Amino acid sequence: MAGSWLLKKDDIVMVMKGRERGKKGKVLAFYPDQDSITVEKLNLYKRHMKPSGQNKGGIVEKEGKIHYSNVLLVCDKCGKGVRVKSKKLEDGSRVRVCRKCGDAIDKI
Ligand SMILES: [Zn+2]
Numbered sequence: 001m002a003g004s005w006l007l008k009k010d011d012i013v014m015v016m017k018g019r020e021r022g023k024k025g026k027v028l029a030f031y032p033d034q035d036s037i038t039v040e041k042l043n044l045y046k047r048h049m050k051p052s053g054q055n056k057g058g059i060v061e062k063e064g065k066i067h068y069s070n071v072l073l074v075c076d077k078c079g080k081g082v083r084v085k086s087k088k089l090e091d092g093s094r095v096r097v098c099r100k101c102g103d104a105i106d107k108i
Pocket of ligand 1 (some may be wrong): 099
């Protein structure tokens, strides 16, 4: 989980700004020091790899970092990126709740 955005690895998020706007993808990694994440197959950039050892080199595509504030967690019911809040259940566990439809998205 990362900061107040309540995101975690493997979450499906929607990009709300920039050239990947409206696209969905799975959270791959967090970069807390830069308030950024990488999302599978989104914000790709091409990188030239130098040949080394077994690696023949060439161009590979890598996921570029996206700022937290540009993505929202996807609510299955709403079918798009939504703001979420954290809610404590009777058993003490916490769930993320969609601010739009009020559905629990999953346990944190
Ligand atoms: Zn919802």
